[in-house]
Amino acid sequence: MKKEDFLNLGLTEEAAAAAAEASRKELEGYVPKEQAEALQAQLAQRDADIAGLKKAAGKDTEWKEKFTALEEKYTQEKEAMAKQLADTAKNNAVDMAILQAGGRNAKAVKALLDMEKVTLKEDGTLDGLDLDALKKSDGYLFSEETTKIVGTGAQAGTQDVDSVAAAFEAAVMG
Numbered sequence: 001m002k003k004e005d006f007l008n009l010g011l012t013e014e015a016a017a018a019a020a021e022a023s024r025k026e027l028e029g030y031v032p033k034e035q036a037e038a039l040q041a042q043l044a045q046r047d048a049d050i051a052g053l054k055k056a057a058g059k060d061t062e063w064k065e066k067f068t069a070l071e072e073k074y075t076q077e078k079e080a081m082a083k084q085l086a087d088t089a090k091n092n093a094v095d096m097a098i099l100q101a102g103g104r105n106a107k108a109v110k111a112l113l114d115m116e117k118v119t120l121k122e123d124g125t126l127d128g129l130d131l132d133a134l135k136k137s138d139g140y141l142f143s144e145e146t147t148k149i150v151g152t153g154a155q156a157g158t159q160d161v162d163s164v165a166a167a168f169e170a171a172v173m174g
Helices: 003-008 013-026 033-057 062-099 107-112 131-137 162-171
Strands: none
Touching: 003 013, 013 062, 033 062, 062 107
């Protein structure tokens, strides 16, 4: 996300700049969606090619064993990539939730979370993430919401204007 996006979420200028920089660093190694879809299409084509070669090998057991070994290897790699992609999506969602909750340091907050209990649903929401409990137990990890009092802080209409004016006149005139 960009700094403007974080500002729109209500973060301060400094927090938005820090969050934008952290987001930029985190996304350095990620592959764009179009490129990931192209790679998935290549994987599907590769699987089809292996199946065709396996069929073409016929009854040659040596070739069948090699193709079977390749299929197992590619299946394991595909599962590992899918798990890595799911973990990345979950971590990004948790980081965003921490930032939206006013977390000062996402890495420090995540160290106190049990990430095994957190799951990312299909709709993009997180299940098992309880930042409110963490705010209560370790509030120093989150920015405090402060309210600014404009003016003197006195309630309007608590004193009679005439008595204030008379007291002022008496103080000035002696």
